[in-house]
Amino acid sequence: MKAQTENKLKKAIFPSETVLISRDHARITQRATYAAVSVAVILVVIKLGAYLVTGSVAMLSALIDSALDVAASLINVFAVRTALTPADREHRFGHGKAEPLAGLGQAAFITGSALFLAVESIRLLWVPQPVENGALGIGVMGVSTMLTLALVYYQRGVIRKTGSLAISADSLHYTGDVLVNLGVIAAIGLSTLGGWTLADPLFALGIAAYILWTAWQIIFRSLDQLMDRELPEEKRAQITQLALSHPEVLDFHDLRTRAAGQNIFIQFHLGVDGQLSLYRAHRIGKEVEAKVLNIFPQAEIIIHQDPIDKDKEDSLG
Known part of the structure; x- marks a missing residue:
């Protein structure tokens, strides 16, 4: 009788682990994080080669952005894995807030890249440099744009199914990458074909501003969850x-x-x-x-x- 009473008390204080997230959603979300890291690594490799050949600061901006995407997406891998951990005795409401914390980490990386890019762009406005091998640079950015679009399309499908903030933040800055890539293509085209050397740093400066705006969006959405804001x-x-x-x-x-x-x-x-x-x-x-x-x-x-x-x-x- 005493043992039964103790068991009931134990269950009342420490209920069995509640799985708040379905296995299907967990599997889909984790696959999305792995896909983001894979695409980001591929983009870093091809953009690095293109930057070394062209010397374009706009290409450098895209390279920096993709390098930080790798770091941000790796943070997402660990954050999502933590968030998907079932509730336990120490965390009765689960570990879901790991996702908005990862969002703040991503925003910090993105803000750093935007500020660095802005400084570099302003410097080159005073001392513009010509872009070399523009056709190769445009081709690389075209491939990058197609890969990024495919990733964003896949991520949005995952977001519709799971509502993951971490994947949503990832998708938001990869959507920004599409605009970054298009801006780089325009900058290289105007610089090499049109002879407008200022196009390269000007477009890079505009890209930096857009990246900074994206970072603020991620920050506000993450803070909403961390501060327990009501649902819409x-x-x-x-x-x-x-x-x-x-x-x-x-x-x-x-x-x-x-x-x-x-x-x-x-x-x-x-x-x-x-x-x-x-x-x-x-x-x-x-x-x-x-x-x-x-x-x-x-x-x-x-x-x-x-x-x-x-x-x-x-x-x-």
Whole structure:
């Protein structure tokens, strides 16, 4: 009898590990991180060769960006692996906040690259240098653009399925890379074919500004999760509508939501007829929970049932 009581107490304090993220989502997310690292390494190699041949500062900007992409994507690999770790005794809400922390790390790398590029571009505005072997540089950037577009397309499919902030941040700066690559192509073309030597540093300066703007976007999105910001209003309205659609739910209030990586946490109060049995009130809560999970499968939901005197309400109505 004593052993049974101790087991019940242990389960109450340390419930069995909750897997907040499905295995399918975990596998998809991890594959996306490996794909990003692979593409970034390939881009560094071909851009390094192109920079050595052309001497273009715009090409250098693309090379620096891709080199930092490797570092940022490697951070993502470890962050996603940590975020996908199931909840344990020390982390009852899981490890999802590893993703926004990785986002801040990515933003730091991206900001550093943008500032370095801006300084280098300003220097070359005063002492412009001609770009050599422009056709080769344009060809390399064309290949880079196609590889990056393919990666972004793949990442967006993963984001639609998982909602991963880490992959979203990765995709955001790779989308910026597409614009970077197009800017480099334009800069090299104007410099070599049009003879406008200032095009190279001017385009590089514009690219630096865009990269910096991308970094700020990642910072704000990461801070939103770290500060437990509520889900967007349209999602909160959807949760409210789902709960009130149950015919036996009389009231809905105190909705609280937050996100941590791919994990979503939702809690609210349901008003039910106070004359119902505890079992029936519990069943209503489970039925509402199933409705919400159908739309938000990654959510962990806590529902509190409040008794309402339905006869009194009817007489007042």
